[in-house]
Amino acid sequence: MTYRYQQLEKWILQGIRDQRWPPGERLPSIRELCEYKQLSKATVMHALQRLEAQGILEARPKSGYYVTHPANTPSVSSRIAPPRPVTVSDLLLDIMQRSAAFDLLPMLNAGDLPVAMVSLNRCIGRALRRQKGSAHQYYDQPAGDAELRKQLALHAARRGWSTGRDQLCITSGCQHALFLALMACCEPGDVIAVEAPGFYGVLQLLQQLGLKAVEVPTTIDSGMDPEALEQVLTKWKVRACVLSPAFSTPSGALMPEQSRRRILELASRHDMAVIEDDIYADTGFTETPPPIKALDTEERVILCSSFSKSLSRDLRLGWISGARWHERIQHLKLVTQLASSRYLQQGVAEFMADGGYASHLRRQRSVLSARRDQLMRELSRWPHVQSFSRPAGGLASWVEFSPDVDVLAMYHQALKQGVVLTPGPLFSVSGQYRNCLRISFAHPWDEKRLEALAKVPQLIRHAKAGPIL
Template structure:
C-alpha cells in the first residue's frame, strides 16, 4: 500500500470530527494557524486538507473569516444512491440520443444561441495552434505522426499528472482522438464480444454507445450523486456474474458530478486485483474541479490494471478532439489498435497544445474556467429553485457537484422527462432526459442540466420555460 501523506491523515481526522459533530453545522472550524500548531504540520498541509473537504461539499471557505461546516440541505440538494442492479443485458440507445448529438446539444439547452467572444485562454490557444500550423513546412507535412503521438505533448501530460500524484513517464501515454476514442481503444484491448462490463448508473451515455458498437453486455451499478459507484454493489455483482471490466469516473462523473472517496478507490482496486478485473478510468472532468483536482485512480494502481483515459474536450475545447490513454498492461495492444483504427494524430494540433501547456496558458485558463463554472453552477441551482415553484416538490433532489459541467435533477417518481423532449424542442430547448444515462429504462424522472455556459437572459428565460414544460407535460 502507498504511504499516507500528512494532508490525508489530517483530512481523516477532520472528517471523523465532522461525522462525530465535534464541530456542528454552521460552526467555524479551527484556524489554519491553530491546526498547524496543534497537529504539528505545515500551512500547506492544512490548506490541502481543508480544500479536499470543501471539494466534497462538507465545509466552505469564507473570505477573511475561515472555514465553516456546511449545514445539510433539507430540501433540494440531499444526494442519495440511485439505480437498481439488474442482470447483464445488450445495449440499445434511443433515437433521442442521436437527435441530441446531431443538434450538438449535449451541454446546452439553447445550442442555436449565438456564441460569444472567445475567452482569453481559447484566444491564446488559437495563437499557439496557428504558430504550430505555420511551422509545418516542406516535407514535414507529408509524414504521419508516430503511433504513440508527439513526444513533447506526452511529456507535458506526464508533468501534469505528476502534480496530481501520479508519477508516470511520457512513454506511458498514447495520443488519441479524444476521450471517447481512448475508451474505445481500452474496451477493444481488454474485452471480447459478449463480455460483461460494469458501468455506473446513472452513467455516461457515450460509454453505452461504445458498448453497443462492440456488442458487449452491460451491468449497471447503482451510484450516489455524492460519492459515485457503490463498490459494495459492484462486489455483489462480481460474485454473481463474470465481469470482465469496469468503467468508472472517480472525479466529477457525468451526469451527477460525484467524487469517489479514497476508501472506495482502494476497495475498487482490491476487487480488481482479486477478480482479475480491468478498470477503465474516465478522467476527463478532473481538471474542472472548483477547489481541487483529485489524484487519478491510476495513481493508486500497483498492479498495472487501470487504463487511464482523458482529453481536453471538457477542460479546454471540444473542437480539439485530442485525448490520451495510459494503457497499463494493455499498452502495446492499444498502440497496434490505434494504427488500425486511426493511424496517426494531427501533428500541428499536438505541437500547438504542447506550447500552450508549456508556456502556462493551460494553467491560467483552468484558473479562470473553474471560477466561472462554480459561479454558473450556483446560479443554475438558484434559478431552478426560484423559477420552478410548480415543478419542484419535497422529493426533488439537485446534486451540488464541485467539478464537472452539470447538475443531476431527480423529480417526483411519477414524472417521465422523456415525454417532454418533443414539447421542449418546439420551444427551441434541448433537454437531456435521465433515461439516456441507463440501458434499462431507469432514471426516467431525472434529467441532466449543464452549467457549462453563462446564464444570460435568453438561457434564463429558456430555463424558466423548461420548468413550465416539465410541470405540464412530464
C-alpha cells in the same frame, strides 16, 4: 489544497445529508460554529454565504441560517439487473444532431472567444508555420508527439500520478481512448460493469463492440458503490469496469479515496480491468484529485482523457495510458486512426509549456463554480424536485423529480418552446431514470438561457398534471 472554509462546507453538507439538520432546521449560530470548529468568524461567514449562494441555506435576519433543501440525496437502485446487450436510444442521436449535449439553447451565440482559445490558436498557428519542406507528407509516430506526451506527464505529476511519456498514447479524443481500451481488454459477449446512471458514450461503445452491460448503482455525491460492485462480481464474470471517479457525468460525483482503493482491491481479486474516464478531473473547482491510476500497482487501470471538457470540445485530442495492454492499444490506434495531426499536437504542447493551460484552468474553475451556484439557486425553486446534485467540479447537475414526473415525455414539448432537455433514460441501459434530468452549467447564464431555464418548471407542472395537448 482544501481551505478551512471548504472543510466547514463539507462538514455542514454531510450533516444535512445525515439529517442532523433536516430541511427547515436552523444551523448552530456563527459563534457556536466558531467555537466548535476553532475557526474565525470570517471563515465561518464565508462558508455559510457560499452555501447560501448554492441555495442550500437561507439567511433569516436576526435568526440565523436555515436548511432550504435536502443536499445530495443518494440516487441508488436497490436491485441489480443481470447483464444485457446494449441498445442506445435514437433520442441520443437527435440531441447530438442539435449539438445540445451540454446546452439548453445550442444555437445561441456563445459570445466572445475566451482568452485561452486566442492564445491556443496562436500556438497552433505557429506550429503550422514551423512545418518545413515535405514534413506535411509524413505521418505522426504511433504514440503521438513526444513533447505533448511529456507535457501531459508533467501535468499528471502535479496531480500525484507519476508517469512517463512512454506510458502515454495520443488519441482523437476521450471517446476514441475508451474505444481502444475496451477493444484491447475485451471480446464480444464479455460483461462490462458501468455506472448507473452513467455516460451514454460508453453505452454506445458497448453496443458497437457487442459487449454486455451490467449497471452498478451510484450515489450522486460519491459515485459508484463498491459494495454494489462486489455483489455484481460475485454473480457474474466481469471483464472490465468503466467508471469516472472525478466529477462524473451526469451527477458530478467525486469518488472518495476509500472507495477507489476498494474498487482496485475488487479488481485484483476478480482479475478485472478498470477503465478510468478521467475527462472531468481538471474542472474541479477547488481541487484536482489524483486519478485511480495513481494507486494502480498491478498495471490493470487504463486511464482515458482529453481536453474536450476542460479546454475545447472542438480540440479532438485525447490520451490513454494502457497499463499491461498499452502495446496492443498503440497497435489498435494504428488500425482505427493511423495518426494524429502533428502541428495540432505541437501547438497544444507549446500552450501547456508556456503555462497557458494552467492559467486557463484557474480562470475556468472560478467561472464554472459561479455558474453552478446560479443553477443551484434556480433548481432550489423548481417544483416536485426530490434531490439534485451539487458537484464540486464537472459541467452538470443531476435532478431527480417525484416519480410521477416523466421527463422523457417532456422532451418534445420542450423542443416546441426551443428548449433541448437531456432526459435521464439516456444514462441507463435499462431505460430507468424517467423522472430525472441532467442539466449543464457549461455555458453562461445569459438572458436567453435564463429564459429557457425558466420554462422548465412550467413543463414539469404540466407533466405532473398530465400530457400537454
